[in-house]
Amino acid sequence: MERVGAIVTFPDFERLEGYFSSFKEDLVAVKTIDELNRIKGKYLGRNSLLGELLSKLRELPQEEKKKWGQKMNMLKTEMEDMLKEKYHVLHFEKEKRKPLDITLPGKKQWTGTFHPVLIVRDQILAIFRSFGFRVESGPEIESDFYNFEALNISSDHPARDDQDSFYLNEKWLLRTHTSPAQIRTMQKLTPPFKAVVPGRCYRRDAFDATHSPMFHQIEGLVVAPGISMGDLKGTIEAFVHRFFGKERRTRFRPSYFPFTEPSAEVDVSCGVCWGEGCRACGHTGWLEIMGAGLVHPQVFLNVGYDPEVVQGFAFGMGIERIAMLKFGVTDIRWFLENDVAFLEQFKTLR
Amino acid sequence: MKIAYSILKRFLKGLGLSSYELADLLIHQGLVVERVWGMEEIFALPIFSALVEERRDKLGYTECLVTFQDKTFSVAVEKWGAPSPGDKVLITFKNGIPHFSPSRGEEKRGLLPFLLTLPENFPAGEDVSEALLGEDCVLDLEITSNRGDCLSIIGIAREVAAKLDLDWGYPANCYHEDDSSVTFSLYDEALDLCPYYTGKLITHIEIRPSSWPMAKDLYLLGLRPINNVVDATNLVMMETGQPLHAFDASKIRNKTVVVRRARSGEKLITIDGVERVLSKEMLVIADDSSPIALAGIMGGENTEVSPLTETVFLESAIFDRVSVRRTSKLLGLRTEASARFERGVDPERVKYASERVLSLLSQEGEMTVAKAWFIAGEPPQTERSIVVSCQKAREVLNCSIEKEQMMKILGRLGFGVTPSQHDQMIVDVPSFRSDVSLPIDIIEEIGRINGYGAISSRFPTFPFDPGNEEEEDHLEQTIRNFLVNRGYKEIVTLSLINPKTVQELGIEDDQIITIKNPLSQEHSMLRSQLLVSFLEVLRLNMVRERNHFGIFEVSKVFSPAPNGEQSWKEEKHLGIALCGSLFPPLWSKGLQVDLYVLKGLIEEMIDIIGLHSQQVIFSYPEEEMAGFSKVGAFILKDPQGNRLGWGGQLEEKLLWKLDIREEIYYAELRVEEIFRLSGKKVLQVQEINVFPSTTRDISLIVDQTITWGQIEAVLYESVREHQMDVEDIGVFDLFEGESLPPDKKSITFRVVFRSPRKTLSDVEVEYWVSEMKKKLKDMRGVYLREEFFHS
């Protein structure tokens, strides 16, 4: 290459004509990306003629500088475009020879899941929040007073047999239901109010497919003047429709709890057999989902409310039981075992 | 409780429902029907009739030869219970072996107490099970603890009558009494626990097997026939709900019956053959020297009716429900009788029940009954009237029900009802409904029979309540969402733990709350931290060869509060455990989890709940942490030094005990404390910085003991001093090895400078870098790389 003197002459620039045609010839002959890179260096690199002339441009008189500047930039752009195009062609050919195996598994990270019992708890809480309920809480270690006495279950009451308790000492025990939170909520809030209280409960039951010494409940409590069984029914029916689906029916039948009067058991029609009777529902067509009733006047008196002034309804449901019904889980122990393969099945619920 | 349709009908004229209609009716009135039994379930095996061929009297027993389809079997039977030749008896076959009792009979010394004789019309040698039951069915009911009155056929009859508007009633009694004078003394020394006691004397009776009809009734009701007297008392208990007891009168010493509290240490062998040691609060029936029955629970063996009995003292009484309940609990002895006394029996039907027993026995065979009643106390007064507003009932039940309908329902249930002014009624509660005492109880009765289906639903109208999502609940939800989205699985574990695991972990005993009455040793403590529960979950998953996962739980832990008013402390913890590889290490290289993956996760959590890294500080534990390996354990603290959590790699020794061979990283955070630090934050968005950044790398050679945290602290100190525009400082290379002395390591970090106001000049940046270097050089054991190798 010619590199003489500091004076730039026009003929140097005239040489550009032939430069472009030899670039085109070379480009046609290129077979690989490496060759392409060499061509790129040869024609567009710092030491190429074009590079040299570009650096000499400022030595030209003003008018010439403008003219050749434009010309060289156009040439450079065109050459770059042609190189890019050639690159794509070559690259594609290379890809065709060594394709990426898109059927290989992707690098998946761990799949997170919420626990099914807490999924159900959160779904239920969300429904009641949307009904205007507050969410309250209470301790898991309760006194005999809150767990039993205030709820009208004296120490010699036969109803205590249904709730065999774990005692810490004579006065304190692990709560056997979330109902003591009724008492705490009434002491904390002023009517009218609507509240739900979720939490763990403990009963002295040995493990089997449907029993566990620990389980979760959600307690509901609504206190206001003039609350009736109609309000209870309407609220629970609305809940069942939201949680189980519009096509499920609700049945209320009389029952007994020392802290509600009248008391009711709530059943929802079986979603497997649609009421015909099947194994899932014990051939009855109905699934028992909660206990409920109007707050017993004595319970109101126990917290200093006047049962002539306010009335209320309460309900309580076992979350594991509902989760079992909802997901077809046949053994309550699976919930506490936490086999990650079991948990992973709930990945679509978040 | 079991009821048979055929027996129910005796108390309820005109009952014409199918068994399933009956079950449905009862369910809708609050009586849970657990099962409707057909014949196959009652008599699990087909029952055949077989013919008694011969009776051979032996010493102490009788041998009966029974033929069934050309085969002859020999059965040893008590002398009194052996049928005559020509009688037909029951026979079933279990695994080809003949059985002569359709229920689990008690065969003492291979000897049957008796053989039941079948009615004449059953042909010998045929399957008679269908013929036995006929159209009958049995309903198994679960009775709620308030409805003692429904532990009887008559109680169920009333329920059905109220719904169907039928007549119900007690059958009339008929038996013969004679005037012969009898001497017997009765003393009630505990009227508080036994307000009413009646006795009747059967002066002569022959103890025999019950007739087939009575035996069949007992089978249907789930009871086992024993002999005519005991069977009659049992049947009447099922019919009326009044438990009765029959004593062999000849064995009551000095013909004296005393109702009294037991003497401390007194003993009684009950008819189940168990010796019971009694205490002062227990009520007994005694003769003039020692107890002969546990009042209301079970009789004594010493006065049990036997085949040799000729005179019977028949007891029907009221015992205090709390006393019966306590005694029965103390002795661990629950019986059909105690269940009824606990729930309360009908004081108006005490004598009737005795008379009913005598009527049934007089149908069974010859006997003589003394006319006299032996009575102590009197039936407790239960009369009470309740004024009920019909309007109130309509409001509570939210349905339109006429006053007449209410009165009709209550009347059928046995309540006395008088209409009163202003839409009110006066309701007299019958003696058998001790559970009813308030107007709301009466309203429930109306609602129950009228049906809950009649209640019209509505949604409570309420003043607007803005609700109350607590900040802490919100943050807990944020953390749970974050971890699940990061790929962690939420677990729920039992709060009750095994003290053995606790011991292995070396957690101090006074930290733990013990259950006074655990079900098993395995679940006899309340956990004071989550790690114990996590270990069990990890072990289970490892056993099943699930080795790559992260799990977490937010749950309460418990500890005794230090001298607080409240004796217990409940605190929410977050536990996180991870093991294996973040990607499955299959065709590509996996990413093994390590301590810094765990730490990064915690840092991210701290970040998203709005805390600074200076608010939750990672530091070394002051002493060894049980369960964690010595290197890599850490403590989280707030700036005041309060413990916010801890974590690290779990100790190999511990994991090996659980057969875990994987590396496990675990952390436990006191989330409530951390949330408290977070407080309420207002998010204020900053201008977007569009000025260019300048980066500079600085390489250091430092002593092994120097931590990155120390270097970082010095750097930020100089940032503050010179008000440098620093966007980020991050380690990007950590190196130790051959080219370095063994006590040194190389750290290279990158500082990103960016000003929010201007493009930084090289001069400014160089000045800041030199200031940083100056400061670093002042640190002991820290050298600039370029200077280290030249010196």
Ligand SMILES: [Zn+2]
């Ligand atoms: Zn079904």
